[in-house]
Amino acid sequence: xxxxxxxxxxxxxxxxxxxxxxxxxxxxxxxxxxxxxxxxxxxxxxxxxxxxxxxxxxxxxxxxxxxxxxxxxxxxxxxxxxxxxxxxxxxxxxxxxxxxxxxxxxxxxxxxxxxxxxxxxxxxxxxxxxxxxxxxxxxxxxxxxxxxxxxxxxxxxxxxxxxxxxxxxxxxxxxxxxxxxxxxxxxxxxxxxxxxxxxxxxxxxxxxxxxxxxxxxxxxxxxxxxxxxxxxxxxxxxxxxxxxxxxxxxxxxxxxxxxxxxxxxxxxxxxxxxxxxxxxxxxxxxxxxxxxxxxxxxxxxxxxxxxxxxxxxxxxxxxxxxxxxxxxxxxxxxxxxxxxxxxxxxxxxxxxxxxxxxxxxxxxxxxxxxxxxxxxxxxxxxxxxxxxxxxxxxxxxxxxxxxxxxxxxxxxxxxxxxxxx
Amino acid sequence: xxxxxxxxxxxxxxxxxxxxxxxxxxxxxxxxxxxxxxxxxxxxxxxxxxxxxxxxxxxxxxxxxxxxxxxxxxxxxxxxxxxxxxxxxxxxxxxxxxxxxxxxx
Numbered sequence: 001x002x003x004x005x006x007x008x009x010x011x012x013x014x015x016x017x018x019x020x021x022x023x024x025x026x027x028x029x030x031x032x033x034x035x036x037x038x039x040x041x042x043x044x045x046x047x048x049x050x051x052x053x054x055x056x057x058x059x060x061x062x063x064x065x066x067x068x069x070x071x072x073x074x075x076x077x078x079x080x081x082x083x084x085x086x087x088x089x090x091x092x093x094x095x096x097x098x099x100x101x102x103x104x105x106x107x108x109x110x111x112x113x114x115x116x117x118x119x120x121x122x123x124x125x126x127x128x129x130x131x132x133x134x135x136x137x138x139x140x141x142x143x144x145x146x147x148x149x150x151x152x153x154x155x156x157x158x159x160x161x162x163x164x165x166x167x168x169x170x171x172x173x174x175x176x177x178x179x180x181x182x183x184x185x186x187x188x189x190x191x192x193x194x195x196x197x198x199x200x201x202x203x204x205x206x207x208x209x210x211x212x213x214x215x216x217x218x219x220x221x222x223x224x225x226x227x228x229x230x231x232x233x234x235x236x237x238x239x240x241x242x243x244x245x246x247x248x249x250x251x252x253x254x255x256x257x258x259x260x261x262x263x264x265x266x267x268x269x270x271x272x273x274x275x276x277x278x279x280x281x282x283x284x285x286x287x288x289x290x291x292x293x294x295x296x297x298x299x300x301x302x303x304x305x306x307x308x309x310x311x312x313x314x315x316x317x318x319x320x321x322x323x324x325x326x327x328x329x330x331x332x333x334x335x336x337x338x339x340x341x342x343x344x345x346x347x348x349x350x351x352x353x354x355x356x357x358x359x360x361x362x363x364x365x366x367x368x369x370x371x372x373x374x375x376x377x378x379x380x381x382x383x384x385x386x387x388x389x390x391x392x393x394x395x396x397x398x399x400x401x402x403x404x405x406x407x408x409x410x411x412x413x414x415x416x417x418x419x420x421x
Numbered sequence: 422x423x424x425x426x427x428x429x430x431x432x433x434x435x436x437x438x439x440x441x442x443x444x445x446x447x448x449x450x451x452x453x454x455x456x457x458x459x460x461x462x463x464x465x466x467x468x469x470x471x472x473x474x475x476x477x478x479x480x481x482x483x484x485x486x487x488x489x490x491x492x493x494x495x496x497x498x499x500x501x502x503x504x505x506x507x508x509x510x511x512x513x514x515x516x517x518x519x520x521x522x523x524x525x526x
Contacts, residue, residue, distance in 0.1 A: 012480075014479060018479070038447060040480075041484040041487060042482065042485075043480045047487055047490075048487075067484065140490070140520060141517025142517060
């Protein structure tokens with residue numbers, strides 16, 4: 001049979017072990033504090049008590065758990081700076097209520113603390129920071145707290161303090177993460193706005209193709225959506241579309257706006273714009289990959305007859321293939337100085353005929369699918385109608401033509417996609 | 422005898438007996454505390470907590486019982502702990518709970 005002293009030690013040490021477990025493993029902070037208070041009171045049979053968290057900003061103690069203190073006990077209490085300093089000077093050791101009378105805090109709450117038989121208070125200090133306080137009433141035995149009791153209380157209170165400190169750190173971490181998220185969102189918006197401003201600047205140079213870059217961005221976005229890309233990837237390809245013609249900023253305005261088919265010399269000058277675009281975009285740290293490559297290679301063709309490098313199929317970056325399709329589609333569907341826009345049926349036929357020659361077939365499939373979904377109402381988007389005009393899009397025979405084009409296209413010819421994306 | 426929220430309770434006139442579970446921890450303890458307070462509020466003059474099935478009372482159990490004692494004291498209700506095993510009785514004595522309750526066979 002263990003002696004009383006041994007049994008007492010076992011009882012208190014098991015409470016100490018339990019409180020350590022509680023603080024280390026409980027995910028529910030409120031429950032952890034509540035259970036810890038139970039363990040603290042039960043280890044020494046203390047009739048009543050409470051655990052409060054200290055808010056440095058509000059200089060306020062907020063009770064997280066109370067037992068036996070009644071409904072009239074205030075659940076928050078303010079601290080003076082002098083109180084905080086005094087507690088930090090005292091460190092994490094108990095303050096008997098009889099010795100606390102010089103504290104402004106005690107003077108303010110003396111009546112209620114005495115009425116509730118609070119005998120001991122213990123500031124919870126972690127890393128030189130006051131994180132909370134423990135308030136303890138009388139022992140069931142009626143005895144005063146001895147040095148052994150105080151050592152046990154101090155050890156248990158230390159665990160509770162660490163638990164509160166961890167919670168504070170987590171809350172601070174969450175707050176900063178949210179702040180960073182907002183900051184990132186702001187930066188992303190700024191980037192997007194800048195990109196759109198650039199696109200507008202590019203398009204301003206060409207009075208006939210006003211809005212071209214923005215439309216190429218939108219069409220590229222539609223293709224990426226149809227391919228099931230992530231939001232971030234879709235944003236990236238849209239940006240690539242907006243900026244694909246940035247190199248045109250250095251091309252003479254009279255070449256861009258020539259109301260005739262330009263000559264070989266002028267064509268050579270104009271054909272420099274992909275490489276110049278790459279040079280402009282490369283030094284910029286884009287949040288998305290391959291934006292400069294899309295500018296450089298958006299005039300390459302699968303059959304190698306494109307420019308500037310005559311790349312073939314898998315040599316062409318995938319993003320450039322998307323922008324190429326979007327760019328060509330916009331060129332065919334808008335008026336040019338020397339050429340009227342082509343009817344939708346002709347354009348769709350052109351896409352189908354050039355799948356595998358100029359365009360990656362799976363991209364043509366994706367693009368036509370997007371168009372068909374909008375026309376049949378499967379998709380609620382009205383992007384094509386907005387970009388091309390309702391009348392143009394709803395021309396007779398478009399839906400059957402799209403279906404025919406999709407049927408004729410080898411849906412499995414997506415080796416290019418798999419290999420290069 | 423009836424059961425309320427898994428806690429067996431017996432009422433005979435103004436005496437209510439609440440039967441504690443085998444291990445008085447937080448989950449079972451809080452149910453017992455609620456039931457005891459319900460009996461106190463209902464006006465019983467003597468509250469018996471029966472420990473015949475209870476093998477272990479940990480610190481949480483002690484805290485719960487202190488809550489019961491405090492609530493009973495505020496209402497002038499007498500508290501009796503019955504059929505307490507030897508180890509638990511020794512624990513109650515050592516911690517001073519026996520200053521507030523009677524221990525009965």
